[in-house]
Amino acid sequence: MNRPDGVTILQSSVALPDPHILSDAREGLNILAAVYDPLVRSTGPERFGPALAESWTLAPDARTWTFRLRAGVRFHDGAQLAAADVVATIERARSPELGGSYGTDGVFRSYVAGATVEAVDDQTMRIVTGEPSADLLDLLVALPIAPRGALDGLPDRAIGSGPFRVVEANGHEITMEAFAGGWHGEAGVRRLRWLAEPDHERRVDRLLAGEGDIATKVTPQGVRRLRDAPTARAVTASSTTCIIFLCNLHSGVCTDRRVRQALNHALDTPRLIDGLFDGAAERLHGPFTALHRAYDPASQPYTYDPALARKLLADAGYPDGIALTVDIPTTMPDEARDLARALTEQYPLAGIRVTIREHEDRIAYAYMVRDKRIGDLCLFDSSPPSTYRVLREKFHSGVRGPWWQGYANAEVDRLTDEARGIVDPEARARLFQRACTIARDDAPWVFLYAPHAAWGVSSRLDPWGPDPDGIIRFG
Known part of the structure; x- marks a missing residue:
């Protein structure tokens, strides 16, 4: 794939989401995926691979989950990942004081309200749920981990271990730079720029005019416009919506x-x-x-x-x-x-x-x-x-x-x-x-x-496509 120095993504909105408010809004998840990592990552619908946890086990009781963390992971503020960060993140996510998005208040808490969450040692943490929870990874894959010392600054001060760190953010634009020394290795793109463009057709207009490299939430009309465009193409995929x-x-x-x-x-x-x-x-x-x-x-x-x-x-x-x-x-x-x-x-x-x-x-x-x-x-x-x-x-x-x-x-x-x-x-x-x-x-x-989900993609990024879960990633 062609790897430009920077990539500009045009979305309907680019506000920094609270990483611990459960949401399936893909545009917010795009931003979170650049900045944060969960314990496990999606490798396809309801399938998971290692992320901050390099391995995990589920006991036969389907209640006791034990996660072994990846060694040597640094957050954007220089702190080293420890099991205490995962525990603190889960405690914040299940706090009754945390709100919701479009009615999701308390949804995460309802799954783990009675769970015991503990650090076994610096590199090992354990979750014991009150009831059998064989599908707990379905929730943890959507839980970005933040350093415990930075939780009070969320969501405005976004610090994670992801491949990009936030340089500047307002309601209209977010600028990110590749995080040097992160566990992901070389991102291949030095900068990400997220621009808000609420109008569906204007996003395609701006993509075709060279003002962006990726346009999200492209409509069927937009897909038709991109079919014969010399400088961009449409990428489509099935979705779970x-x-x-x-x-x-x-x-x-x-x-x-x-x-x-x-x-x-x-x-x-x-x-x-x-x-x-x-x-x-x-x-x-x-x-x-x-x-x-x-x-x-x-x-x-x-x-x-x-x-x-x-x-x-x-x-x-x-x-x-x-x-x-x-x-x-x-x-x-x-x-x-x-x-x-x-x-x-x-x-x-x-x-x-x-x-x-x-x-x-x-x-x-x-x-x-x-x-x-x-x-x-x-x-x-x-x-x-x-x-x-x-x-x-x-x-x-x-x-x-x-x-x-x-x-x-x-x-x-x-x-x-x-x-x-x-x-x-x-x-x-x-x-x-x-x-x-x-x-x-x-x-x-x-x-x-x-x-189907659809994106408009500049020919500069051929043959880029979203990950299997439909998320934009460059890490």
């Missing part, structure tokens, strides 16, 4: 399984994918993508069949159809209004009348969903690459997580609980698949699609 409508199973018509199945049969999802994404999205067969361990390749998506939808509604006691109130945000996903329009056009063919309620404030919308104050449906995304997190936070009726909307199936709960105590990942995956099949048939969501 599921665009869905959550069904309100607390009250209303969606408490009936047949109604929820009818809602899935009444929507022409392939037509949506072709119209909105030029086909650049994967149709969901259930609550997980093909990149999740719970995915069953033998599963089938709901067929588009308005007549069957009408029959299911009649069987549920609604021979004259139903009326739905549907909540949507105006952004995240950006195609929200297009999806609302599709509902109002397609659902009446199955006898479903739709009233749309728009919400401009996306943060308030997230908390409305978290507080279970939705209409019959609400548009949302499910972005964790972790199968266990989705099952626990969104489906488990005993946990009643932040995005759970009343779904209850004792077998799904049992399979999820059993899986967390199984050390063997393949055996765990088989239980997850069974839970996924049941949830698919119960239809607690209207399953839509997983859009």
Whole structure:
């Protein structure tokens, strides 16, 4: 790959995130990955390799995790990595005083609130969870480690052990320089410059004008523009983000399984994918993508069949159809209004009348969903690459997580609980698949699609591409 002296990345936002607030927002994760390291790194969906931990073990009880740290690691402030830094980081991340992002307050804490976290010696640390937690790495991969002496300065004073250190940061631009002497070795790029450009098309304009080397979150229209561009190209990849409508199973018509199945049969999802994404999205067969361990390749998506939808509604006691109130945000996903329009056009063919309620404030919308104050449906995304997190936070009726909307199936709960105590990942995956099949048939969501992620990349960086987890890295 061509290695220029500096690389400029154009993103919709470039604010320094708090590294310990759980978030799946890829643009923030790009910045964190340049500055910090977790204990383990992602080598693919739900697969992990060494990072600050060179090795680890999980005891047969699926509760006792022991991590051996990499020797000789220095932070940007010169401090040496020690087990006490990892302990202090986890204590900060699970503190009740730490907030959240778009409703994620307390999510990390809910997994490790009762855990014992200790330094065995300078190079060894141990986590003993209160309950079996065979999927704990799903969380630790997203937990950047900072030196204990620098935690009080977060997030504005960002100090990690990553391949780049922050030189200057404001709300519009972040400048980083390669961290000399870091454990990563030579980064190959001396400087990273992150520029905020909220407008999707302007990011592509600026890339083509030579003002940037990478543009994130490129739209299908932007991908078309880049196909014949002489100085840049589009890079696309599948993602674990599921665009869905959550069904309100607390009250209303969606408490009936047949109604929820009818809602899935009444929507022409392939037509949506072709119209909105030029086909650049994967149709969901259930609550997980093909990149999740719970995915069953033998599963089938709901067929588009308005007549069957009408029959299911009649069987549920609604021979004259139903009326739905549907909540949507105006952004995240950006195609929200297009999806609302599709509902109002397609659902009446199955006898479903739709009233749309728009919400401009996306943060308030997230908390409305978290507080279970939705209409019959609400548009949302499910972005964790972790199968266990989705099952626990969104489906488990005993946990009643932040995005759970009343779904209850004792077998799904049992399979999820059993899986967390199984050390063997393949055996765990088989239980997850069974839970996924049941949830698919119960239809607690209207399953839509997983859009492809897309970047615009200058020809100066050929043949650069993002890592398997979709993160921009130059370390």
